[in-house]
Amino acid sequence: MSPNSRSMAGSVQVGAASNRSICMPRPIEDQTLLCAPAFAVHYVAEGVVALDPAGPHWIGTDERGLRLLGRFDGRTPFAQVVRDYATESGLDVARAWLHVETFAHDALRHRFLSTDGAAPAPYLGRSAYLETERLQELWIQVNDFCNLSCGHCLVSSGPERQQGLPTERITDAIDQAIALGVERLFFTGGEPLARPDILDLAERVVTTHHRELVILTNGTLFKGDRLERLSRLVATPPGPSDVEGSTLGPAAAQGSDGAATEGRAGLRIQISLDGPTAEINDPIRGAGTFERIVDGLDLAVEAGLRPTLTSTILRDNLGSLNAIVQLAAAHGVRNVHLLWPHRRGRVLDGALADLPTAEEILAAVRRARVVATELGVSIDNLEEFRLRLDGAPGVKNDLAGAGWSSLCLYTDGCVYPSASMAGVPELRCGDLGEQNLETIWKTSAVCRDLRDATVVRKPLCRSCSLRFLCGGGDVEHGYWPAAAEGQSRRSAFVGHDPYCELYKGLAEDTFADLLREGRATVQPRSGYDRPVVVRAMGEHTLHDEDAIVRTTHSACVLSEEVLDKSRLTVREFYGEAAEQPHAELCCPVQPDAADLEHIPKAVVERFYGCGSPVRAASLVAGESMVDLGSGAGIDCFIAAKQVGSEGRVYGIDMTDQMLSVARECQPQVAEALGYDAVEFRKGYLEEIPLEDATADVVTSNCVINLSPDKPRVFREIWRVLKDYGRLVVADIVSDHEVPPKMRADGRLWGECISGALTEEAFLAGLEKAGFYGVSVLTKSFWREVEGCKFYSVTVRGYKFEKTAGCRFVGQYAVYLGPQKAVVDEEGHLFPRGEAVEVCTDTAAKLSHAPYAGSFAIVDGPTGSGDVTASDDDAGCGCGPECC
Numbered sequence: 001m002s003p004n005s006r007s008m009a010g011s012v013q014v015g016a017a018s019n020r021s022i023c024m025p026r027p028i029e030d031q032t033l034l035c036a037p038a039f040a041v042h043y044v045a046e047g048v049v050a051l052d053p054a055g056p057h058w059i060g061t062d063e064r065g066l067r068l069l070g071r072f073d074g075r076t077p078f079a080q081v082v083r084d085y086a087t088e089s090g091l092d093v094a095r096a097w098l099h100v101e102t103f104a105h106d107a108l109r110h111r112f113l114s115t116d117g118a119a120p121a122p123y124l125g126r127s128a129y130l131e132t133e134r135l136q137e138l139w140i141q142v143n144d145f146c147n148l149s150c151g152h153c154l155v156s157s158g159p160e161r162q163q164g165l166p167t168e169r170i171t172d173a174i175d176q177a178i179a180l181g182v183e184r185l186f187f188t189g190g191e192p193l194a195r196p197d198i199l200d201l202a203e204r205v206v207t208t209h210h211r212e213l214v215i216l217t218n219g220t221l222f223k224g225d226r227l228e229r230l231s232r233l234v235a236t237p238p239g240p241s242d243v244e245g246s247t248l249g250p251a252a253a254q255g256s257d258g259a260a261t262e263g264r265a266g267l268r269i270q271i272s273l274d275g276p277t278a279e280i281n282d283p284i285r286g287a288g289t290f291e292r293i294v295d296g297l298d299l300a301v302e303a304g305l306r307p308t309l310t311s312t313i314l315r316d317n318l319g320s321l322n323a324i325v326q327l328a329a330a331h332g333v334r335n336v337h338l339l340w341p342h343r344r345g346r347v348l349d350g351a352l353a354d355l356p357t358a359e360e361i362l363a364a365v366r367r368a369r370v371v372a373t374e375l376g377v378s379i380d381n382l383e384e385f386r387l388r389l390d391g392a393p394g395v396k397n398d399l400a401g402a403g404w405s406s407l408c409l410y411t412d413g414c415v416y417p418s419a420s421m422a423g424v425p426e427l428r429c430g431d432l433g434e435q436n437l438e439t440i441w442k443t444s445a446v447c448r449d450l451r452d453a454t455v456v457r458k459p460l461c462r463s464c465s466l467r468f469l470c471g472g473g474d475v476e477h478g479y480w481p482a483a484a485e486g487q488s489r490r491s492a493f494v495g496h497d498p499y500c501e502l503y504k505g506l507a508e509d510t511f512a513d514l515l516r517e518g519r520a521t522v523q524p525r526s527g528y529d530r531p532v533v534v535r536a537m538g539e540h541t542l543h544d545e546d547a548i549v550r551t552t553h554s555a556c557v558l559s560e561e562v563l564d565k566s567r568l569t570v571r572e573f574y575g576e577a578a579e580q581p582h583a584e585l586c587c588p589v590q591p592d593a594a595d596l597e598h599i600p601k602a603v604v605e606r607f608y609g610c611g612s613p614v615r616a617a618s619l620v621a622g623e624s625m626v627d628l629g630s631g632a633g634i635d636c637f638i639a640a641k642q643v644g645s646e647g648r649v650y651g652i653d654m655t656d657q658m659l660s661v662a663r664e665c666q667p668q669v670a671e672a673l674g675y676d677a678v679e680f681r682k683g684y685l686e687e688i689p690l691e692d693a694t695a696d697v698v699t700s701n702c703v704i705n706l707s708p709d710k711p712r713v714f715r716e717i718w719r720v721l722k723d724y725g726r727l728v729v730a731d732i733v734s735d736h737e738v739p740p741k742m743r744a745d746g747r748l749w750g751e752c753i754s755g756a757l758t759e760e761a762f763l764a765g766l767e768k769a770g771f772y773g774v775s776v777l778t779k780s781f782w783r784e785v786e787g788c789k790f791y792s793v794t795v796r797g798y799k800f801e802k803t804a805g806c807r808f809v810g811q812y813a814v815y816l817g818p819q820k821a822v823v824d825e826e827g828h829l830f831p832r833g834e835a836v837e838v839c840t841d842t843a844a845k846l847s848h849a850p851y852a853g854s855f856a857i858v859d860g861p862t863g864s865g866d867v868t869a870s871d872d873d874a875g876c877g878c879g880p881e882c883c
Contacts, residue, residue: 028078028104035074035117036107040465041066044508046515047534052112053465054120057393057537059112060515061103064089064531068103074117078104095827099530109761110536111393125454126398129549132442132451134181136401139408139419140170142198143190148218150274150285151352152312154345154420157190164190164411167197169432173409174204176437184212188419190411193221199229202267206233210265219271219296219307220289227303233267234305269307270337271297274314276323284316284352294331301332308380312339313364314347315356321368329375336372336379338365340499342420343480358502365502366509382506384553389469389510392538392740394548396455397471401551403429403450407441415440417450420476426489446489450475453493460496466507471552473497521711523718523770527802527826527841532768540709591615595638598672600665606632606658609701610752610792611730614638616777617796623696624648626720628685628713629703631655633662636678637669639699645675650690652683686712694720698727702792705732705755710762714769721799724848727771728796732782733759735789742786753785759793771797772825773850798849806839813838813846814856824851835861 028034037052048066051058061069067088071081078100086096107113143164146157164170177185185205192198192215205213213233222230271293275281278290285293300307309328311317317324321338328336341347341355356364365379372379388397400406402418407429409415410422415429415437429447430440441447455461455472464470472478474497482495497503518535522528591612596604614635619625619642627635630651639649653659662680670676683689685700685707698717707713717727734756748754757765759776766774774797782790815822815830822830824846830836835858838846846855 028101030077030079032078032115033074033076033117034072034078034081034104034108034113034115036069036072036113037120039069042465042508042511044512044515046512046519049511049515050112051465051469053467054123055394055537056396056468057112058389058511059107059110059533059537060511060518060535061533062531064099065103065533068100068531069107069113072104072107072113091827092829094823094829098823098827103531103533105760106533106764109758109764110533110539112533112536123396123456125452125456126396126404126549126551127451127454129547130404130451130551132404134405135177135407135437135441136182136405137184137186138173138177138182138437139186139188139406139422140173141189141408141410141419141422142170142187142192142195142201144411145194146189146191146218147194147220148191148286148289150272150346151350152274152284152314152341152345152347154342155190155423156346161190162411163195165409165413167201169413170201170409171204173432173437174201174209178209178211180438180441182211184214186214186216186419188216191218191221193217193226199226202230202233206265206267212265212268214268214270216270216272216310217296218285218289218293219273219300220292222296222299222303227299227305230267230269231303231305267305269300269305270310271300271307272310272312273297273324273327274311275317276320276327280317280320284312284314294327297331297333306335307333308335308337309333310337310339312341313356313361314341314352315354316352318356318360318364321364322371325368325372325375325377325379329377334377336377338368338379338381340474340477340502342476343484343498344420358499359505361499362502362505366505369509382510385503385506386510386513388471388552389507390514390537390539390541391550392541393536396468396549397552398455398468398549399453399472399551400475401553402475403444403447404551407437407447415444417446418476421479449490450493452490457494458496460500466504469507470500470503473500473503474552518711521715522768523715525801526718526770526772527800527845528767528770530827539711591634591638595641596634598641598669599634599637600668602661603632603634603637603665606661607634609635609730610732610782611701611778611794613699613701613728613730613794614642616730616794617697617699617726617728619643619647619697622646624650624694625697625699626650626652626688626690626695628652628688628698628700628717629706630662630680631658631701633665633669633678633680635699635701636662636680637665640669640677641673643677645673645677647677649678650695651678651680652685652688652690653680654682654684656682686716688716688720690720692719693722693725696722696725698725698729700729700731702731702752704729705752705757706749707755710757711765711769714765714771718770718799723799723801725799726796726849727766727799728777728794730792730794731762732756732790733762733793735759735791738788739786742788748785753790756790759791762793762795766795766797767825770799770801772800772845773798775850796850800845800848802841806841808837808839810859811838811840811843812836812858812861813843814858816854816856830855837861 039050039052042049042051047060047062049058049060050066050069068085071084082093082097082100085100086093089096104113144155144157144161145163147159149158174185202213205211273281273293274284275290281290282288297307311324325336340361347353369379369382406418407415408419408422409432413433414431416422416427417429421427427446429444453475455467458472461467461472475493477499478495478497479492481498482492487495514535522532522534608631619639621644623643624647625639625643630636630653633651636649636651643649651662659680659682666678681689685703686709698721704710704713721727732752737758738754738756742748743754745754763774774795776793777796778794780792782792812835813830814835815832817832820832828842843857845851847857
């Protein structure tokens with residue numbers, strides 16, 4: 001900080017240097033009272049997490065942000081918080097105001113701070129909020145027979161056991177489940193593939209009812225035509241043309257009952273293997289099983305079944321989890337599921353009874369995770385846990401869904417709360433031969449006791465700040481030890497989960513990951529140094545839940561596949577729009593006719609933008625430009641004419657059909673211009689396939705809203721820009737946050753609605769990524785959807801990379817007006833006409849666009865040298881609105 005920086009008491013006006021006045025959020029006044037919730041503090045490797053346990057909600061920040069949260073007590077006026085922070089930090093008031101104001105707006109935008117300080121309503125337990133309106137999943141134990149006899153089997157399956165219920169009993173159960181709204185079914189055993197009719201049953205679920213099916217198998221019975229028939233059932237998300245006229249978008253289909261189901265409907269296979277070698281696996285699963293299971297794994301991969309590899313963590317394989325992950329990767333398996341062992345079944349009486357502790361499992365999982373990350377293998381327990389911690393703020397995880405959203409049909413014809421509880425007499429919910437599934441589900445005393453169970457009834461969870469994130473653990477894991485102690489069924493349902501310490505460790509690791517990712521989006525080389533919210537709960541949640549409570553998924557099976565739903569939706573949506581122009585996708589903006597004379601009609605018809613960023617960028621001959629989400633290439637071809645034969649234009653798109661149209665039309669454009677300056681590359685906005693400092697300009701036209709990870713997009717744009725380069729993007733913003741219902745609508749994602757940020761959030765994201773001089777060049781109303789107004793904006797910002805640190809060599813900056821004073825993005829206060837000493841980096845920044853013309857850089861405080869506007873913006877492409 002400059003030794004001659006000035007202070008200003010009270011409020012500070014942000015002047016015209018950054019042109020932010022046209023898009024400022026509702027201002028925080030000197031007397032504004034801000035209130036933080038009662039929060040717990042979790043220190044992790046990448047920073048500090050302030051966690052509101054009652055929400056739940058959390059934000060990640062640094063020690064400065066944490067101290068500010070402590071000062072936002074609902075009683076201290078904002079101006080006093082600024083003065084206290086200035087004194088504590090040794091900053092002048094102007095810079096302190098900028099720090100506090102930036103952090104406060106960040107925390108308000110993420111709804112961690114409030115202006116009313118209202119206490120949250122008391123939580124009454126999940127039964128007060130959840131209803132038995134829709135059953136989500138049904139497990140079916142199709143047999144007890146198994147060709148193996150594993151030492152840890154929950155239901156003690158083996159070759160001597162029975163085949164299971166008759167076909168007609170199972171098909172009737174499937175049909176009843178579908179009628180109750182079930183989206184997902186599981187076939188377990190025993191060994192499901194030992195049933196002669198298993199493929200017919202699978203086809204009934206997937207082909208007839210269009211539901212998701214997961215088969216849990218040991219992988220040794222892929223014989224005859226089974227692989228071919230199974231491969232035809234593998235989940236393949238439909239494209240938009242499969243759902244003509246649907247308002248649910250391209251990720252929806254119609255089941256036989258007319259109910260809408262997600263595009264993930266199809267078959268998934270989970271194969272169990274408990275060691276990376278025969279020496280470790282075979283004592284657990286039986287002699288010779290390792291080779292047979294691995295052979296089956298290879299067959300499944302070759303057939304396109306995309307299996308998940310599952311391992312139960314036992315003391316015998318505790319040190320081999322790394323090698324299991326390596327084996328999975330070596331055989332083309334990208335997903336691994338790790339099972340914490342249940343204290344039930346054959347494991348209690350055999351050689352495997354000495355189960356590892358939660359702390360031992362945590363250490364082993366952490367080691368395996370490092371290997372999995374290096375090899376690109378997903379451990380889906382960790383992904384599911386991440387979804388819990390990074391879900392929608394305010395949605396409470398409250399125990400597992402057994403008896404609420406999930407039931408299990410066992411081989412005795414009776415219904416139980418879950419597969420791991422199947423066959424236990426005191427947990428029998430009802431006989432499906434005597435009652436229908438709906439009656440059992442809604443009236444069973446066992447289900448009622450489970451629904452009355454809640455995490456706030458678990459003694460150790462009540463005082464834990466993670467209670468609504470972890471969700472209290474798995475009901476089954478807590479039930480077995482509590483029941484063994486003689487506790488009643490009702491009490492055992494809220495028994496302590498022995499893996500509690502494991503969950504705490506996973507939470508710590510997940511927080512560290514999320515903060516590391518968030519910190520990577522805050523550009524350290526831009527000169528910004530103020531407390532910010534680096535990451536907030538649910539910041540990248542694609543489909544918020546419009547709910548108060550959710551139940552967690554069973555730990556016995558792979559978690560729901562974590563699909564990049566928005567990216568999938570967009571690819572399918574615009575893939576079809578490339579093949580057949582969609583006039584309804586076009587915003588009310590059309591390029592200038594003069595810009596289109598050299599561009600083929602096939603390209604112009606596929607223009608789905610919301611502005612004219614290339615025209616706003618004022619390109620100069622010889623410049624290089626990158627267009628993100630280039631589609632059929634219209635903005636690239638417009639730019640090619642402006643940059644000339646010495647310039648270069650790169651178009652980046654992830655959609656094969658759009659790239660095909662662009663490349664087919666590229667020779668015609670080159671012929672019309674007399675040169676070819678364009679190159680199209682396939683890639684994602686979040687991973688731009690270009691080297692650092694490639695471009696003078698980066699543009700995009702109505703595509704950033706389509707990304708699920710916008711901070712990463714902004715970081716990538718900053719990376720590929722040259723120093724002093726500029727981004728000019730047209731995009732859609734909203735007047736308030738898009739509500740959960742709309743965020744869950746797949747078609748609205750494709751129509752640039754669901755992923756829209758508020759204008760404030762969009763601009764703040766750019767500044768956090770390191771962009772200076774962020775300004776809104778144009779703004780126009782586009783459309784209103786369910787009370788939410790959407791606008792097309794064109795935004796510009798500049799990259800400036802600090803290189804010299806704060807070196808002072810006697811340079812001074814003089815602000816020339818017209819404002820009385822301005823504060824720049826780093827907190828420097830510049831009163832009009834007064835010389836303020838600045839470091840060499842700041843002098844360089846103020847000598848370039850968009851500041852050049854508003855400042856003079858002089859030698860010495862008395863202004864020796866020419867006190868004239870800096871004019872070093874040749875080639876910057878600024879228009880008259882630049883300054």
